[in-house]
Structures are given as C-alpha cells and as structure tokens.
Amino acid sequence: xxxxxxxxxxxxxxxxxxxxxxxxxxxxxxxxxxxxxxxxxxxxxxxxxxxxxxxxxxxxxxxxxxxxxxxxxxxxxxxxxxxxxxxxxxxxxxxxxxxxxxxxxxxxxxxxxxxxxxxxxxxxxxxxxxxxxxxxxxxxxxxxxxxxxxxxxxxxxxxxxxxxxxxxxxxxxxxxxxxxxxxxxxxxxxxxxxxxxxxxxxxxxxxxxxxxxxxxxxxxxxxxxxxxxxxxxxxxxxxxxxxxxxxxxxxxxxxxxxxxxxxxxxxxxxxxxxxxxxxxxxxxxxxxxxxxxxxxxxxxxxxxxxxxxxxxxxxxxxxxxxxxxxxxxxxxxxxxxxx
Amino acid sequence: xxxxxxxxxxxxxxxxxxxxxxxxxxxxxxxxxxxxxxxxxxxxxxxxxxxxxxxxxxxxxxxxxxxxxxxxxxxxxxxxxxxxxxxxxxxxxxxxxxxxxxxxxxxxxxxxxxxxxxxxxxxxxxxxxxxxxxxxxxxxxxxxxxxxxxxxxxxxxxxxxxxxxxxxxxxxxxxxxxxxxxxxxxxxxxxxxxxxxxxxxxxxxxxxxxxxxxxxxxxxxxxxxxxxxxxxxxxxxxxxxxxxxxxxxxxxxxxxxxxxxxxxxxxxxxxxxxxxxxxxxxxxxxxxxxxxxxxxxxxxxxxxxxxxxxxxxxxxxxxxxxxxxxxxxxxxxxxxxxx
DNA sequence: CTGTTAGCGCGTTCAA
DNA sequence: TTGAACGCGCTAACAG
Numbered sequence: 236x237x238x239x240x241x242x243x244x245x246x247x248x249x250x251x252x253x254x255x256x257x258x259x260x261x262x263x264x265x266x267x268x269x270x271x272x273x274x275x276x277x278x279x280x281x282x283x284x285x286x287x288x289x290x291x292x293x294x295x296x297x298x299x300x301x302x303x304x305x306x307x308x309x310x311x312x313x314x315x316x317x318x319x320x321x322x323x324x325x326x327x328x329x330x331x332x333x334x335x336x337x338x339x340x341x342x343x344x345x346x347x348x349x350x351x352x353x354x355x356x357x358x359x360x361x362x363x364x365x366x367x368x369x370x371x372x373x374x375x376x377x378x379x380x381x382x383x384x385x386x387x388x389x390x391x392x393x394x395x396x397x398x399x400x401x402x403x404x405x406x407x408x409x410x411x412x413x414x415x416x417x418x419x420x421x422x423x424x425x426x427x428x429x430x431x432x433x434x435x436x437x438x439x440x441x442x443x444x445x446x447x448x449x450x451x452x453x454x455x456x457x458x459x460x461x462x463x464x465x466x467x468x469x470x471x472x473x474x475x476x477x478x479x480x481x482x483x484x485x486x487x488x489x490x491x492x493x494x495x496x497x498x499x500x501x502x503x504x505x506x507x508x509x510x511x512x513x514x515x516x517x518x519x520x521x522x523x524x525x526x527x528x529x530x531x532x533x534x535x536x537x538x539x540x541x542x543x544x545x546x547x548x549x550x551x552x553x554x555x556x557x558x559x560x561x562x563x564x565x566x567x568x569x570x571x572x573x574x
Numbered sequence: 575x576x577x578x579x580x581x582x583x584x585x586x587x588x589x590x591x592x593x594x595x596x597x598x599x600x601x602x603x604x605x606x607x608x609x610x611x612x613x614x615x616x617x618x619x620x621x622x623x624x625x626x627x628x629x630x631x632x633x634x635x636x637x638x639x640x641x642x643x644x645x646x647x648x649x650x651x652x653x654x655x656x657x658x659x660x661x662x663x664x665x666x667x668x669x670x671x672x673x674x675x676x677x678x679x680x681x682x683x684x685x686x687x688x689x690x691x692x693x694x695x696x697x698x699x700x701x702x703x704x705x706x707x708x709x710x711x712x713x714x715x716x717x718x719x720x721x722x723x724x725x726x727x728x729x730x731x732x733x734x735x736x737x738x739x740x741x742x743x744x745x746x747x748x749x750x751x752x753x754x755x756x757x758x759x760x761x762x763x764x765x766x767x768x769x770x771x772x773x774x775x776x777x778x779x780x781x782x783x784x785x786x787x788x789x790x791x792x793x794x795x796x797x798x799x800x801x802x803x804x805x806x807x808x809x810x811x812x813x814x815x816x817x818x819x820x821x822x823x824x825x826x827x828x829x830x831x832x833x834x835x836x837x838x839x840x841x842x843x844x845x846x847x848x849x850x851x852x853x854x855x856x857x858x859x860x861x862x863x864x865x866x867x868x869x870x871x872x873x874x875x876x877x878x879x880x881x882x883x884x885x886x887x888x889x890x891x892x893x894x895x896x897x898x899x900x901x902x903x904x905x906x907x908x909x910x911x912x913x
Numbered sequence: 914c915t916g917t918t919a920g921c922g923c924g925t926t927c928a929a
Numbered sequence: 930t931t932g933a934a935c936g937c938g939c940t941a942a943c944a945g
Contacts, residue, residue: 265915284629308662309655319649331695518801626924
C-alpha cells in the first residue's frame with residue numbers, strides 16, 4: 236500500500252494536519268518536528284496522492300486532447316508534431332495531458348467529451364480540426380468550459396482560437412503555379428465540413444480568378460487527408476480527357492499520394508506535372524522530388540494553443556484570444572524547375 | 575458549479591446515500607423514489623466526478639505512457655501509429671490514457687515516472703524503447719507497479735514484455751542483400767543502449783558471417799533514429815574509399831535519410847546502391863523508390879501491449895507474459911531490381 | 914506552534 | 930427501503 240500523510244503522522248506522533256503543513260512548507264511548524272516529519276517522509280517514501288489533491292483543490296492540472304482519427308488508425312505525422320508541441324508546453328507548466336483517439340462526429344467522440352468535461356477529469360480542452368457547426372465547440376461553450384481551438388469556427392468569433400491563414404496559404408501556392416505558366420490547375424481538397432478546408436478552397440479560387448482562370452468543378456476532388464486518398468484523387472484527375480498540368484493539394488500527406496500516382500502514370504513530378512502540398516511535415520523536404528508546400532509551424536502551433544489554454548485556465552490575461560499565423564510558401568522541386 | 579449527488583439529494587428530499595444507490599442501479603430503492611432521483615439527475619445534468627470515484631475506488635482506470643523524444647520535437651510516424659493502437663485499445667476497455675513527452679534518461683523523464691506512479695495517477699505504465707539496464711524498468715519493478723514493455727530487457731526475463739524478433743528481422747534483410755550479390759554491406763544502427771539495437775546488430779552480424787562476409791567496423795554507424803542522422807551516416811559511408819554497395823538501416827526514418835544522401839551523391843537507389851529499412855511505416859511504401867523494409871505491425875503492437883497491461887491491472891490471467899512477434903521482410907525497389 | 918473540525922464527491926457498511 | 934456514519938487522502942479554517 237501507498238504511504239499517506241496518516242502513516243507519517245502515526246510514525247512521528249503528530250496530527251495529519253501538522254504533517255501536511257510541514258510538507259507543504261508552511262512556517263508555522265516547529266523546526267524540530269518539521270525535521271522529524273521530513274525524515275519520516277523520506278524513510279517511508281512518501282509521495283502525495285495526486286487524486287486526493289485534485290479532489291481537494293478542485294483542479295486537475297490536466298489538459299484534455301481528443302485526436303480525431305479517420306479510420307481506426309492514424310499516421311499523419313502532423314499529429315506527432317502537434318502532440319510534441321502540446322506535451323512539452325504542458326510539461327513546462329506542470330500540467331498533464333490526457334489523450335483520447337476517436338473518430339470525428341462519432342458517438343464515441345461525444346462520449347469522450349462528456350467524460351472529460353462533465354466528469355471534471357480535466358481543466359480544459361484542446362480542439363483541433365475545427366468543423367463547420369462543430370458540436371464539440373457548442374458543447375464546450377454551453378458548459379462554459381475552458382478550451383482553445385486550432386482552427387476558426389466561422390459561426391463563432393467569440394471563443395478563443397489559433398489559426399493559420401489557409402486562404403493566403405493556398406493563394407500563394409496557386410499563384411506560384413500560375414506564375415510558372417500553368418493554366419489548368421487542379422485542387423485536392425480536404426472534406427468541406429472542416430473549416431480550414433473552406434478557407435483553403437477559397438484561396439485556390441481567388442488565386443484562379445485573379446489569374447484570369449475559370450474555376451472548374453471537374454478539377455476539384457475531395458480526400459480524407461490520407462496518402463491513399465491523395466493517390467486516388469490524383470489518379471482520377473490525371474485520367475481526365477484534359478488532365479491538369481498542376482495539382483495543388485490541401486495537405487502534404489495527400490500530396491505525397493498524388494506524387495505517387497503521377498509516378499505510376501509515368502509522369503515526372505516537377506516537369507510533367509507540378510504538385511504542391513500544405514503543412515511542411517518533416518518528410519516533405521525528403522520526398523522525391525522534394526515537395527513544394529505551404530509551411531505551417533506545427534510544433535509551434537501545439538505549443539501556442541497549449542499555452543493559451545493554460546493561461547485561460549489559470550486566469551492569466553491573454554493578450555489575444557484570436558491568433559492568425561501566416562504560413563509561408565516553401566519552394567522545392569515538385570512544383571517545377573529549380574528556382 | 576458542477577452538480578453533485580448532494581444537489582440531487584437536496585432537490586429530491588432524500589439522503590445522498592439513497593441517490594448514490596439509485597444511480598448505481600441497486601435494487602434496494604423504492605421504484606418511485608428511484609424515478610424521482612433519475613428525473614432530477616437528468617434535469618440538473620448530473621455527471622459523476624471521476625476524481626472522487628478514483629479516490630474512493632483506489633483505481634484511476636488510466637494508463638500512463640511517456641513518449642521518449644529525441645530533441646524537443648519528435649515526428650517519427652512510428653509513434654502516431656503506436657499511439658493509435660494503444661489509444662483505441664484503451665478506449666475499448668474504458669481506460670484513459672495519460673501521455674507525457676520526455677527525453678530519454680533525463681531527470682524530467684524520471685520525475686514523470688515518479689509523478690505518475692508514486693502519485694498514483696495511473697494504474698499501469700507502458701514502456702517503449704527499452705534500454706539496457708533500463709532505469710524505468712528497475713523503478714517499476716521495485717515499486718511492484720503494473721507495466722508492460724515493448725522491447726525485452728536482456729537483464730531481466732521476468733517482467734512482461736512484447737517484442738519483435740529484431741535479430742531475425744535484420745538477418746532476413748541482410749540475407750536478402752547477400753542473395754542479390756552484395757559483398758560490402760553497411761549498417762546504420764540505432765544507439766546501442768537500446769536493447770532492440772543490440773538484437774538487430776547481431777542479426778546483421780550473423781547474416782554476414784553465414785554469408786561468409788567479414789564484419790567490418792568501418793561499415794557500421796550509429797544514428798539517433800532520425801531522418802537527419804540516417805542522412806549523415808549514409809553520406810559518411812558513401813564517402814569511404816571503398817564505399818558499401820548496400821546499406822541496411824535500423825529503422826525506416828533513417829533509411830529515408832540514407833536514400834536522400836544517396837540521391838544527393840548522384841546514386842540511384844535500387845541500382846547503384848541498395849537500401850533497406852525497418853518498421854514499414856506508412857510512408858515506406860511511398861518513398862521513391864519504395865523502400866524494402868522489415869515490417870513490424872506497429873498499430874497491432876500498440877493494441878497488444880495495451881491489452882496485456884489492462885489484463886494485468888484487472889487481474890485477468892495472461893496466457894503469455896512474453897510475446898515475440900516475427901517481423902516480415904517486405905521486398906520493394908530500394909534494395910534492387912524488381913523481384 | 915499544534916490539533917480539532919470540516920469538507921472535496923463518492924461508495925460502502927451497518928442500523929433502523 | 931432509507932439514512933447515518935465512515936473512509937478514500939488531502940488541505941484549510943479555526944481554536945487553543
């Protein structure tokens with residue numbers, strides 16, 4: 236059995252309260268008894284029960300994070316990167332991290348939120364991949380529960396979020412393709428119930444329009460952000476009667492899949508067809524050819540949303556409840572001849 | 575404020591005890607009062623406090639998992655995959671998952687273990703990337719705390735683990751390279767304080783010996799499992815006076831780095847130099863050329879170690895405390911001409 | 914300086 | 930069928 240305050244109290248011959256205060260560093264304890272208590276604690280190997288403290292303090296010093304997974308598994312390096320940022324920042328503030336993996340919009344996801352929030356299992360939640368009319372946000376707002384979202388929810392501008400300007404990101408990418416002379420530019424989008432998908436799509440459209448190009452539905456496909464989906468979509472696009480000469484893609488993983496499809500069709504990426512991604516996951520630079528992409532600082536994003544959340548929880552003033560980061564276009568070989 | 579049993583009790587006009595029993599599904603409650611209580615719970619939006627339950631039950635229904643990260647960030651897709659397996663299995667059993675990210679052998683890592691274990695924050699721990707004389711294992715065994723390791727600890731055969739036969743895995747890979755006619759085969763190893771690194775290295779050596787090849791220290795480099803380290807090591811190997819014609823690598827991420835180095839030196843991987851990996855992360859199949867590698871079922875491993883741990887925690891009999899999975903060699907183009 | 918009392922929210926005797 | 934009392938481990942207010 237674990238050693239408790241009571242054990243120390245008995246061992247030393249004082250009350251539990253005194254032990255608590257001695258260990259808590261209060262100065263209203265006689266130096267001699269304090270020494271005895273400290274020694275006993277050491278000997279017995281005392282360590283406070285986190286659970287008991289949580290109950291008493293009515294705080295858990297824990298952050299909840301439900302990772303949306305498409306299908307049973309997930310392997311988007313995006314999340315390892317994000318998790319690292321969140322985890323390290325949490326550790327810096329002595330917060331723990333409670334992680335669940337659930338598929339989006341599933342009853343299981345909803346249940347996870349109820350359990351973490353209503354069960355007072357955590358002090359705040361991080362929400363990622365914000366969706367249109369996101370039930371998670373409605374839930375959290377209705378509960379007045381602290382949270383920070385990565386990704387704006389268009390319906391709601393008064394809850395805290397950090398986002399990346401996906402519109403401008405995709406605008407830059409497509410603009411770049413147009414500058415390279417492409418006139419037939421396809422787009423592989425993320426599912427349109429994700430708010431970031433809408434922004435990026437609009438960036439694509441606006442760049443087309445500004446470049447004097449017509450938006451053509453035939454050239455826009457949707458994939459669930461996996462390599463496989465990018466692969467499938469690219470195959471379909473490249474099989475068109477008038478195939479695109481360039482494909483902008485909503486994330487790197489799908490872009491890698493698109494590159495594979497192009498290879499399979501005997502095309503040389505960067506020469507016969509241009510491809511761009513979004514995220515700049517570590518592997519983008521090491522793809523073959525290296526992937527031109529729109530970089531968002533994933534690790535930093537994780538750090539920042541975690542920091543924002545902890546500030547909200549601890550009641551520190553937040554200089555800004557809404558943060559928009561500018562992504563940057565990283566030119567590599569997949570979009571065309573070396574720059 | 576959150577709704578508690580007390581609130582319901584007051585609302586209905588019964589004692590807290592009765593409410594607790596009614597909600598707990600005990601049948602020694604009058605049907606009418608039960609109805610009243612259920613209705614009140616519904617109306618008030620009652621949800622039990624997880625923390626209070628944990629304290630009372632002396633169980634947390636939570637599993638701890640400290641991810642070893644080299645450097646501040648980590649992006650090995652290996653861990654997303656593993657985490658997905660662990661997370662889904664935990665969910666299946668209504669267990670939560672507490673995740674920390676710490677660099678191996680750091681004071682922070684040790685502190686995390688103390689906090690989770692001694693603070694009775696979790697009911698069991700998952701340990702990955704077992705090290706030689708692993709302080710984490712000593713700690714857990716000394717505490718008699720439930721845990722399962724992914725990776726054997728050679729010093730200790732009596733604690734539960736699941737492992738993959740890395741010796742045989744690397745043996746197969748090198749054997750394959752020898753069969754292709756290679757006589758000068760290098761190896762990029764993992765740090766030798768990781769137990770799996772020793773097994774894989776030995777597999778490499780045994781395959782060499784059986785093939786009548788001499789072990790040459792010059793051909794063995796060590797990297798910290800990152801793409802960058804594989805890149806560096808391969809560059810050094812390929813710069814030798816008598817460079818290798820084949821490079822076996824201890825994990826896929828480093829193998830991808832090695833491929834990049836080969837490209838940079840104007841070599842065509844699969845023709846001028848053969849490269850093999852280990853893991854079969856999703857991207858291995860989509861590398862250019864696709865990576866010949868030793869597959870270990872990462873998602874499944876996560877599921878299994880989590881399942882084992884939960885069985886240990888709940889006291890269910892475990893058919894086997896030591897599980898060794900056989901990895902399989904996946905032939906693709908990076909090792910040589912299409913098979 | 915130290916102990917008593919009380920309470921965090923819940924579950925489990927034991928009596929009535 | 931119900932409630933009072935107690936304990937999980939800890940902290941805080943209040944007396945002394």
